Amino acid sequence: MWSERWRATALSAPPTRPPADLALLTGMTAYREIAARAEEARMEGRPVPALEREQRRLEREIRSRTLHMRGETPEGGDRFDVGRLLARLAEGDDGQLVELAVLDGRVQVLLCGQGRVRRFEAGLLAAAETEAEHVQAGLRRLAHPGAQARLPVVEAAGRRLEELLLGPAAAHLGSGPVVIVPPGRLHRVPWAVLPSLRERVLSVSPSASSWLRARETAPPPGGRQVLVRGPGLATGGAEVPVLAGRYDGATVLEHDDATVPRVLRELDGAGLAHIAAHGAFRADGPLFSSLRMADGPLIVHDFERLDRSPYRIILSCCDTARFATVGADELLGLVTALLPLGTAGVVACSAPVNDAAVVPLTLALHKSLDTGLSLAEALRDARAALPPDALHRATGWAFTAFGAA
Template identity: 90%
Template sequence: LSVSPSASGWLRARETEPPPGGRHVLVRGPGLATGGAEVPHLACRYGGAVVLEHADARVPRVLEELDGAALAHIAAHGTFRADSPLFSSLRMADGPLIVHDFERLDRSPYRIILSCCDTARFASVGADELLGLVTALLPLGTAGVVASSAPVNDAAVVPLMLALHKGLSKGLSLAEALRDARSALPGDALHQATGWAFSAFGAA
């Protein structure tokens, strides 16, 4: 199951073509309990991927590499601002990467995986509009996003993300890969809750 904030957003995602080149970008920000432990494994899976961590994971450099990427995986603390959703952010080495920053890209990554807390939360604006990171990304050229609507356990996220990327490597869509990744997790409550905290958005 893939979710879309609106019918027009879903149609736009369906019509979005992958960029040429297939560039992969892996980012891990500071302060994670696991240090973004899935990122080194993913770097081995995607040979030639751009890996941004430590001092390289600064907002200007991250934005430069994200522009036009085929897939971006960002392991960073997320903060949702219910009072001002477009100032919700991901924590980078030099400070917050906010939703407005993504609007500076010529083209947002075709697929984005956010292995962090609260990145799929929305706030209602007016009668029929939802604002948040996901709703900001889809109009910018992103066809699919995996993100979490709740706080998640950093350690339990790691096997979920590794299983998710394994599915993508087989040619599955984000929704299909997330489905299979959930079923591959251990059966305890912590891992199961972590799997269900994430959703697939868009149509990729």
């Protein structure tokens, strides 16, 4: 499939982990300390130019060392095979994968499922991007109480966005699960806002190859649960103590225990990780996108040091599902970095959300996971379990299940 070869140059490659390098580890520790000091100074209103200069210098060193290191690839990469994709889709409940491509400025919908690939033509990409920004702006407003009147506006924008992105293909999705593979310029679309996708099992993947890899990733033995809450959350990560009572024997890291080295040690090879921590997206350096821990930022480069990333990860705060577009049509960010490292599924957020409304959503999500559902199935049921007001509906729409677990 030409569209699959065009996108995801790096995502189609086998996972690569840098070998142990003392200079790199020392540099990342120094970077974390400087970034933490800069954040503390900003919060206190103190000037930070010197700290920012040092942070940028350390970023350049880390980027340079990682670009020139020879990684260890335990397995060879596979060429994309449409037949293998269709066979995997047939194993589910009549599921379909929708890969969106762009030709001459217009969205082309490749509907993969039921043993075939069908193409439909939808709307103009530029119009879809504009409508997606309107939806994002609406969700930001709905994250605050008192914006109930904006809900019909967001719903109307969702209907227009569906016509632009799916067009006539929306009538052929069937009733089974749907996997969306968007082009880079549409990575910020909150797909659950689209009417035909709101109440179904829905997941998103940066490429069909990435979805296949996630679909074929086996869970680790033991299925350990790790619960992390970082500093400065409006709710204090209120769902974490409740989840600690749900999962007997789960590792709970909070307060001074939620340091980057300790968190990485516990995450390695875990079956399920729930991380309640402030997310920061870096458009100028997506691999420096981070989650705030007690001792500073946990960045994408840190996850690359794991022998195996957690099988399932739930990220319960803002900006954890944002990406930067690089290359032909490739996405870089926290989620796309996790999927090749052994993570089969991630739930993350692509829009600002109300922290208090996130708590019941994530608790309902875990309750559904306890019954054996996938992340996409559990997220659908969690949305349905929330109160029907605008605040909670917007919160549910802002979260997306990525991958296939």
